[in-house]
Amino acid sequence: MAEISVKINGQEVQIEKGKTLLQACEELGIDVPTLCYHPRVAIEGACRLCMVEDKKSGQLIASCTLEADDGMEIETESPRVVEARKLVLDLLLASHDVDCFACERNGDCRLQDYSYRYGIERTAFPGERREFPIDNQNPFFERDYNRCIQCGLCVRACHEIPQAGAIDFANRGFSSEIATPFNVPLEDSTCVFCGMCVELCPVGALVPRLDRFTGRPWEIEKVRTTCAYCGVGCQIELNVNEDRVVGISGYGESEPNYGDLCVKGKFGWDYIHHPERLTAPLVRKEGKLVPTSWEEALDYTARKFKEIKEEHGGDALGGLTSAKCTNEENYLFQKFVRAALATHNVDHCARL
Amino acid sequence: MTNSVAEIEKAPVIFIIGSNTTEAHPVISYRVKKAAREGSKIIVADPRRIELAEYADIWMQHRPGTDVALLNGLIHIILKENLWDRKFVEERTEGFSELEKAVSKFTPELVSQITGVPTEQLTEAARIYSTADAASILYAMGITQHVSGTDNVLTLANLAMLTGNLGKPNAGVNPLRGQNNVQGACDMGGLPNVYPGYQKVDDPAVAAKFAESWGNVPGNEPGLTMMEMMEAAEKGDIKALYIMGENPVLSEPDSTHSKENLSALDFLVVQDIFLSETAELADVVLPGVSFAEKEGTFTNTERRVQRVRQGIRPLEGAMGDWKITLELAKRMGYDWKYNSPEEIFNEMAALTPSYAGIDYDRIEKQGLQWPCPDKNHPGTRYLHQGKFPRGKGKFHGIDFIPPAELPDEEYPFLLTTGRKLTHYHTGTLSRRSSGLSTIDPEEMVEINPKDAEALGLEEGDKMLIASRRGEVTARAKPTERVPEKMIFMTFHFSESAANVLTNPVLDPVAKIPEFKVCGVKIKKDE
Ligand code: SF4
Ligand code: SF4
Ligand code: SF4
Numbered sequence: 001m002a003e004i005s006v007k008i009n010g011q012e013v014q015i016e017k018g019k020t021l022l023q024a025c026e027e028l029g030i031d032v033p034t035l036c037y038h039p040r041v042a043i044e045g046a047c048r049l050c051m052v053e054d055k056k057s058g059q060l061i062a063s064c065t066l067e068a069d070d071g072m073e074i075e076t077e078s079p080r081v082v083e084a085r086k087l088v089l090d091l092l093l094a095s096h097d098v099d100c101f102a103c104e105r106n107g108d109c110r111l112q113d114y115s116y117r118y119g120i121e122r123t124a125f126p127g128e129r130r131e132f133p134i135d136n137q138n139p140f141f142e143r144d145y146n147r148c149i150q151c152g153l154c155v156r157a158c159h160e161i162p163q164a165g166a167i168d169f170a171n172r173g174f175s176s177e178i179a180t181p182f183n184v185p186l187e188d189s190t191c192v193f194c195g196m197c198v199e200l201c202p203v204g205a206l207v208p209r210l211d212r213f214t215g216r217p218w219e220i221e222k223v224r225t226t227c228a229y230c231g232v233g234c235q236i237e238l239n240v241n242e243d244r245v246v247g248i249s250g251y252g253e254s255e256p257n258y259g260d261l262c263v264k265g266k267f268g269w270d271y272i273h274h275p276e277r278l279t280a281p282l283v284r285k286e287g288k289l290v291p292t293s294w295e296e297a298l299d300y301t302a303r304k305f306k307e308i309k310e311e312h313g314g315d316a317l318g319g320l321t322s323a324k325c326t327n328e329e330n331y332l333f334q335k336f337v338r339a340a341l342a343t344h345n346v347d348h349c350a351r352l
Numbered sequence: 353m354t355n356s357v358a359e360i361e362k363a364p365v366i367f368i369i370g371s372n373t374t375e376a377h378p379v380i381s382y383r384v385k386k387a388a389r390e391g392s393k394i395i396v397a398d399p400r401r402i403e404l405a406e407y408a409d410i411w412m413q414h415r416p417g418t419d420v421a422l423l424n425g426l427i428h429i430i431l432k433e434n435l436w437d438r439k440f441v442e443e444r445t446e447g448f449s450e451l452e453k454a455v456s457k458f459t460p461e462l463v464s465q466i467t468g469v470p471t472e473q474l475t476e477a478a479r480i481y482s483t484a485d486a487a488s489i490l491y492a493m494g495i496t497q498h499v500s501g502t503d504n505v506l507t508l509a510n511l512a513m514l515t516g517n518l519g520k521p522n523a524g525v526n527p528l529r530g531q532n533n534v535q536g537a538c539d540m541g542g543l544p545n546v547y548p549g550y551q552k553v554d555d556p557a558v559a560a561k562f563a564e565s566w567g568n569v570p571g572n573e574p575g576l577t578m579m580e581m582m583e584a585a586e587k588g589d590i591k592a593l594y595i596m597g598e599n600p601v602l603s604e605p606d607s608t609h610s611k612e613n614l615s616a617l618d619f620l621v622v623q624d625i626f627l628s629e630t631a632e633l634a635d636v637v638l639p640g641v642s643f644a645e646k647e648g649t650f651t652n653t654e655r656r657v658q659r660v661r662q663g664i665r666p667l668e669g670a671m672g673d674w675k676i677t678l679e680l681a682k683r684m685g686y687d688w689k690y691n692s693p694e695e696i697f698n699e700m701a702a703l704t705p706s707y708a709g710i711d712y713d714r715i716e717k718q719g720l721q722w723p724c725p726d727k728n729h730p731g732t733r734y735l736h737q738g739k740f741p742r743g744k745g746k747f748h749g750i751d752f753i754p755p756a757e758l759p760d761e762e763y764p765f766l767l768t769t770g771r772k773l774t775h776y777h778t779g780t781l782s783r784r785s786s787g788l789s790t791i792d793p794e795e796m797v798e799i800n801p802k803d804a805e806a807l808g809l810e811e812g813d814k815m816l817i818a819s820r821r822g823e824v825t826a827r828a829k830p831t832e833r834v835p836e837k838m839i840f841m842t843f844h845f846s847e848s849a850a851n852v853l854t855n856p857v858l859d860p861v862a863k864i865p866e867f868k869v870c871g872v873k874i875k876k877d878e
Contacts, residue, residue: 138791140791162382163389192374224661225643226643226659228650228660229781230376230377231528231530232380235658238664254718254719256357256379256652256656261379262379263773263787264378264773264776271784272642272664274626276627276784277625278669281639282627282636283637289627289632294671298676302680302683304619305592308592314570316589316590316591318593322597323531324598326648326660326673326674327540327651328649328697328700330541334542334548335688338566339569341594342568344545346575347575347578347581348542348598349598349600
C-alpha cells in the first residue's frame with residue numbers, strides 16, 4: 001500500500017493512500033464530530049459537521065468525503081471550523097424539538113453532545129418549526145420526526161443493509177422529511193423491522209418502544225453476548241438495568257454480523273421477563289402439575305431414573321438435548337445420558 | 353458451512369436452494385443482497401417465489417422434492433458442455449464414472465418434465481454456476497427435510513466437487529443451520545452415534561478415551577434417534593425421557609402421534625423456561641434459564657464458537673441448566689465437580705480434537721471457527737483446503753426418488769412447511785415477545801390466489817386443512833408467492849400446528865422427516 005503524508009493540527013502522519021481525512025483523524029485519535037457518518041453505510045457528506053480547514057487553500061472541506069492527499073495541511077478545530085460547526089448545529093436546533101428531559105437518548109445523543117461541546121445554549125434562530133405527529137403505530141419502535149436531524153442514516157441503513165427500501169427523503173427544503181412511499185404506516189410498507197434505522201439514528205428520533213422509560217443511557221450496562229435465535233449467531237449487547245434486560249443492540253466490531261441485526265434479534269427479547277416464565281419446579285400429583293421445591297423435584301427425578309435404569313437397563317431411558325442451550329449444557333447433558341443413565345439414546349430435535 | 357459468512361458477499365456466484373434466507377437467516381440474506389448489488393450472479397431454486405428470487409438472475413421454480421433431478425440435470429449439462437474442473441476432479445476426487453453414469457439419463461428435457469423448470473433456464477444456471485471463479489451454494493431445510501434429504505446433500509456435493517468449488521475461499525457447500533446452537537448441539541455429541549466432535553461410539557479407542565475421563569460409558573452400539581425413541585416409547589421399550597429445552601410435540605411431524613408416544617412413557621422430565629406443549633405432558637418440569645442468564649458458548653452456522661455472557665441473575669426460582677443436570681448426576685451417584693461452564697468447556701475441549709485449541713480467553717473478542725486443533729491454530733475459515741477428511745472426495749451416483757406422499761385425488765394440495773421472519777421454531781419464545789406476537793399473531797397460510805378463489809377464500813378467511821394424519825384450522829393469505837396447488841405453513845403456532853399434518857416418513861440415512869412435502873385437502877371453514 002502506498003503511503004502518503006499529511007499534517008493534521010501541526011502533527012505529521014503517514015497514512016494509507018485512499019483513506020479519507022476523517023479516517024486519518026480517527027487513526028490519530030482526533031475526534032471530529034459527525035452526524036451523518038456511519039461506518040456501516042455509504043458516505044454522504046450531508047451534515048457538514050465534519051468540516052475541517054485546509055490550511056493551504058483556506059477552504060472548509062467535509063473530511064468524511066475527501067480523500068487525504070499527499071502534503072495536505074489540516075486544522076480540525078480552527079476558529080473558522082468552530083464557527084461553521086456552530087452554525088450547522090444552530091440551524092439543526094432551530095428545527096429540533098429540544099426536549100432532552102423526556103428523550104430516551106438524553107446523555108447518548110450526538111446533537112446534544114456537540115451542542116454542549118461548542119457552547120450552544122439554544123438556537124439563535126427561533127421561529128417556525130414543523131410539527132410532526134409521533135408515530136407509535138408499529139409495535140417495535142417510535143418515530144418522532146420532531147427530533148429528526150435529516151442526517152439520512154436511517155434511509156441509507158434501510159436501503160443498504162436489509163435493502164428494504166421502506167423509507168426515503170420526501171419533499172425538498174423546509175418541508176423535507178423522511179417517510180415511507182405515500183406515507184403509508186411502516187407496517188404496510190416494505191419495512192422488515194430489522195431496526196437498523198433505529199440502531200444508526202444518532203439522536204432520539206427513532207427509539208425502540210420497549211426501551212422507553214426503562215433507564216437512562218448512563219444507567220445501562222452493556223453485556224456482549226450472542227443472539228439466541230437463529231444460527232447466524234449475531235453478536236449483540238444486552239442492555240441491562242437493575243438486573244433486567246431492557247434492550248438489545250448490535251455489536252459492531254466482530255464477525256459475523258458487524259452490528260447488523262434482524263427483527264428477532266433486535267426486538268424479540270422481552271420473553272426473558274415474561275410473566276409465564278417458570279419459577280418453580282412442577283411435579284405431577286394426582287394428574288396435575290403442581291409447584292414444588294427443587295429438593296423434591298430433583299430427588300424424585302433422580303430416584304425414578306435410577307429405578308428404571310436398575311430394573312430395565314439404561315437403554316430404557318433416553319434424552320433429548322437442546323439446539324437452544326449452550327455447548328457446555330449440551331456436553332454435560334450428553335455426558336449425563338451416556339455416563340449416568342448408561343445409554344447412547346441421546347439426540348435433539350429437527351436435525352438441521 | 354464449509355465456508356464463512358464473511359465470504360458470501362465476495363462470492364461471484366451464489367446458488368441458493370431450499371433456503372428462504374431472508375426469513376430464516378436474515379443477516380445472511382443481507383450479505384446475499386449486497387453481493388447482488390455489487391454484481392455477483394444469484395441463482396435461486398425454490399418452489400416458492402421467495403424474496404431473494406427478486407434479486408436473482410435466475411429463479412428456477414422447481415416442484416417440491418425434485419431437487420435431485422434438478423441438480424443431476426445441471427451436472428448433466430456441465431458434463432456435456434465440458435464445463436467441469438478436470439484438474440480438481442483428477443487430483444481431489446474419486447468415483448467420477450459413477451457420477452457420469454448416474455446423471456446420463458437426466459437430459460434437460462427429462463429434468464424439465466420432472467421439475468417444471470424450462471430447459472433454457474437449466475442450461476443458463478449450469479453455465480453461470482460452473483464458469484464462475486468461485487461459486488457458493490447456500491442451502492437449508494428445503495434440502496434436508498425430505499426422504500431424499502441425504503441424497504440432496506450428496507448431489508450438491510457432487511456439483512461443487514465437479515466444478516472445483518470446495519476447499520477454496522468464497523465457494524463451498526454451505527448449510528445454513530436453523531437454530532442458534534444446533535451446530536453446537538451436534539458438535540457436543542447430542543447425537544446417538546457419536547461422542548463430542550463426531551467421534552464414533554463404535555470406535556473402541558474413542559470409547560476407551562471417554563471411559564477414562566468419565567469413569568464409565570455405555571457399550572459401542574449407537575443409540576436411538578429422536579424419532580426412533582418416540583417409536584420405542586410407544587412400544588414400551590423406552591420408559592423415561594429427559595428433554596432439555598425442546599418442544600417435540602410441535603416440532604416433530606405428526607403431532608398427534610408424538611403426543612401419544614410421549615404420554616405412553618412411564619416418566620417424562622422436561623426442562624424449559626416456559627410450560628411448552630411438551631412440558632404440559634411431563635411428570636416433572638424443571639425451570640431452566642434464558643440465554644441472558646447464562647455463561648457459555650454457542651457455535652454458529654459457520655462453525656464459529658462464540659461466547660454467551662450472563663447479563664442478569666437467573667430469575668428467582670429458576671436454575672441454570674448446567675446446574676440442574678449436575679444436581680441430577682449427583683443424586684444418581686456421579687459427583688462431578690465443575691465450578692463454572694468454563695470448566696465444562698475445558699474438559700470438553702480436552703476430549704474433542706476439533707475444539708482442542710479453543711478456550712474462553714481466545715474467544716473473548718471474536719469467536720474462533722473449528723477445527724482449531726491447538727492453542728496456536730487460528731481456526732478454519734473454510735474446510736477441505738488441499739484435502740478432504742477421507743482423503744479424496746467421493747462422487748456418489750444418485751438417482752431421483754419422488755417424495756413419499758404426493759398430492760392425489762383425495763388430498764389434492766401439496767403442503768410445504770418452514771419458517772417466517774418474525775417467529776422462531778415452535779413459537780415458545782417469539783410468541784411471548786410482545787412486538788413479534790403483535791405484528792404476527794397467528795398463522796397465515798400462503799395459498800395461490802387462483803386456488804383461493806376457487807375455494808371461495810379471501811384474505812383472513814378461516815380454512816380447514818386436513819391430511820391423512822389430522823386436521824387444523826388457520827387463516828388464508830392468498831399470494832403469488834406459492835404456485836397453484838401448493839400451500840405453505842409455518843410450525844410456529846400451536847393452535848394451527850402444521851405438524852399435525854406433516855408426514856413422519858424419514859430420510860433413511862439422516863433420519864430427518866419429510867416436513868417439506870405431504871398431501872392435504874382444504875376447504876373453507878364456515
Ligand atoms: S434528540 Fe438529543 S438533543 Fe434532541 S431531545 Fe433527544 S437528547 Fe435532546
Ligand atoms: S426497521 Fe429496517 S426495514 Fe424498517 S425502516 Fe428501519 S431499516 Fe428499513
Ligand atoms: S439477529 Fe437475527 S439474523 Fe442475527 S442471529 Fe439473531 S435471529 Fe439470526
